[in-house]
Amino acid sequence: MPAAFHAPLPPSDVAAVHAEKTVFVGGTSLEGQPANPTHPNPQQRQAFAMHAIATGKVLNSIWPRYPADLHLIDPVMKVSSSWPPTAIVHGTADQTIPIAMSKDLEKRLKEAGVKTSLFEVQGEPHTFVGKMTKGSATWDSQRRGFDWLEERLEQSYAVK
Structure with a gap:
């Protein structure tokens, strides 16, 4: 810093x-x-x-x-089966928030039966999003999280 x-x-x-x-x-x-x-x-x-x-x-x-x-504000302490589907995107070189915290959240969500996925972006720090360029490997990695969310939305709004 x-x-x-x-x-x-x-x-x-x-x-x-x-x-x-x-x-x-x-x-x-x-x-x-x-x-x-x-x-x-x-x-x-x-x-x-x-x-x-x-x-x-x-x-x-x-x-x-x-x-x-x-x-009252710690998300890990508030996990329940009523949580919505959750995507977590985390850079593996994040020194601000250890990736172990995201892995713990993912584990607790899965234990509660919440549909969730953790997407690790290799070699990226905490604020990688602001520096990535469209089409780069970083872009493609974080894009998987958006694709996952898009699939959940399509399932939610699918005509039945």
Whole structure:
């Protein structure tokens, strides 16, 4: 993590992120497309997220009761047979979230009888989606997850 992400953020940037009405602003789409070019400062949200990761404050910034009641937001602790079909796409070189966590979620979902699949993308880090190019091996690997979801949707909406 670059040293710059450890430096305190300008209070105005933090306030701007908290004032946003939409959570999903900035970054890239799953297809690797650029962020919304009309956003006044798309770097604020990215800097906020990277700072939270670098300083170990992700949960503090999204869960006001941290460290209490984490069982209420931890997906692994909420698995039940009523979960929808779930695809998990995870880079094998992810140093932000260990792949073991995705494997544990997959195992628990399967134990609960939930249709699920884990798609490992070889050699890719946590945020590989923003850097992949259409038609690359990485694109093809993550695309398997989309194909899996598309199959579930086709099954859900099939004429009977």
